[in-house]
Amino acid sequence: MSSGLLSVERLSHRYTSGRRIEFGSFSLAAGEVLLLRGASGSGKSTLLNLLAGVLPVGRDQGLVTLGSAALHAMSAAQRDRLRPFTVGWMPQRLCLIQSLTVHENVVLPVALGAKSDALPAAMRRADALFGALGVADLAARRPSDISVGQAARVSLARALIGQPVVLLADEPTAALDSESAARVAQAITAYAAAGGAALIASHDEALAQHMDALRPANPVRQITLRQDEASDREQS
């Protein structure tokens, strides 16, 4: 797994409505977990979309460096090519593909990446992730046959399957019971401990406590986004 950094400098975004939101500057080192907080509408999902390269970083709207790639200088096609092996993305809407099994959903990012030699290793990683997330018995099922909590864990496994430089997760524990939330916290912590960097948007107060308890020597950092103005209030 890469030890690359995520670096964000003076990042802002303008919506089609004309509203502008500023995210300021922050960075994320290998092994770190950064928790993104803020009220609904404060721009948490937008920030994740920008960092995932789904939304473009506009001209004069800041700099984003992901590993060694300057995201702000890349075309949409270049960001598409970069994403599968750099970013692990767990979107707010889980969107498992109904026609595929759970296992096929998890290895889909590798399969779509057209690196056939990477697939056997990805299959083995999927089994390990299923075990870590407590969903090993769901592998052959269809998404319609599993619960929302199980689907969230499967979605996290899908985000981690490509051994990404950075994990971006949008409300990963929303609607999960405490056991499922604990499994998710464990998986994210293990990913970070192995050298990954995670940026998590979450309202869940217990998530940081869970992860801090698992890695007391490397506590979770937090950023809070304000709804009405640029915000970069980092808390230790």
Added chain:
Amino acid sequence: MSVRLRTMMRLIGGFLRARPWQFALAVALCALGLASAVGVLWLQSTLEAHARRQAAGIDIVVGAKGSALQNVLAAVYHLDVPNGNIRLSEVERLRQHPLVKRAIAVGMGDSVAGARIVGADNELIDLYGAVIDRGSLPSAPMEAVLGAAFARRTGLKLGDHFVGAHGVGEGATDHEGDPYVVVGVLKPTGRVIDQTVVTPLASVWQVHEGHAAPGSEHEATFALIEARGPVGVASLPRLINQTTSMQAAVPALESARLLSSFEWMATVVKAFAGVLLLAAMASLLGALLQSLAQREPELAVMRAMGASRTTLFALLFGEAVVLVLIASGLAGVLLAAGAFALIHVTLPGLGVSATEGVQWWFYGLAVALLLAVVATIPLLRRVATLDVAALLSAR
């Protein structure tokens, strides 16, 4: 097979299985449209080819004065009654003309079991490219050789006897005293000779001896002329019409004149086929658009997981192609059933070509694939403008 391709095929298969009835309906409509369009065009080409095939080798039909078209229909297609008879001596004179390569005197007017009895030299059999399947060619009056379809239909076999009837169709009266004997059966040719009985012209004279005036000259009904080159085809009819008591008609011209009077019908049929194909495409597009609307979030997540726009385009195009291929296969089955019915039940003598049918089906498949491309274009526009961020943000 690459992992990527295998994954794409799994996605396409899953996509089709997830909405079986929706796509079954689209496929059925597409198959019906395709089968109808290909079917009518195939039938039209078969009928035209059939008309051309019947007239092959017959450049000019010479008969009694009257309707030229009627002479052609009676002599070439066996669809009408002759205008009358012509003197054999005039046919003999015609045979000596340097622009005439071959002139076959034909006596018609009698029938058996609804088929014409054609009195002519064995040269007629050669003209139609027929060869003996069983038995031999007739060599004496009242010997007869049967066309393949006629023999199959009536069950007559070598050595059997039958009597002809004066006239064709209802009202024909039997020539009881003059039975024919079957000496041969011809192989199928796909031409009108398959449906007929061929016997020496002398048989026709013998059967009609009582009808002719004593001492009168032998007659024939038609002379089928093969001319020497285009000059003969162009000049002989006028020569015959101006200098003899007979009437010459060119089957190619008369057939073209007849078919041109039905041209409006062919245009309507083609337009109908076009409408059917457009309806099939609209049905396919509707099904794909409806399905796309339902699974935009799935496509968005694939984009988010690293699938390029090209990959999604390929996926949607692949789905359209799979649907079209299934529809084309189904259309092929419908066409084969239609062709079978046409060949064996409705019009057994039409000489429908299965090979030509396959060729028309391939044309249909090519058009259907083109329609799949066209039907995919609106989908591609929607995929190109997919708002991944918005689709994956709301739960």
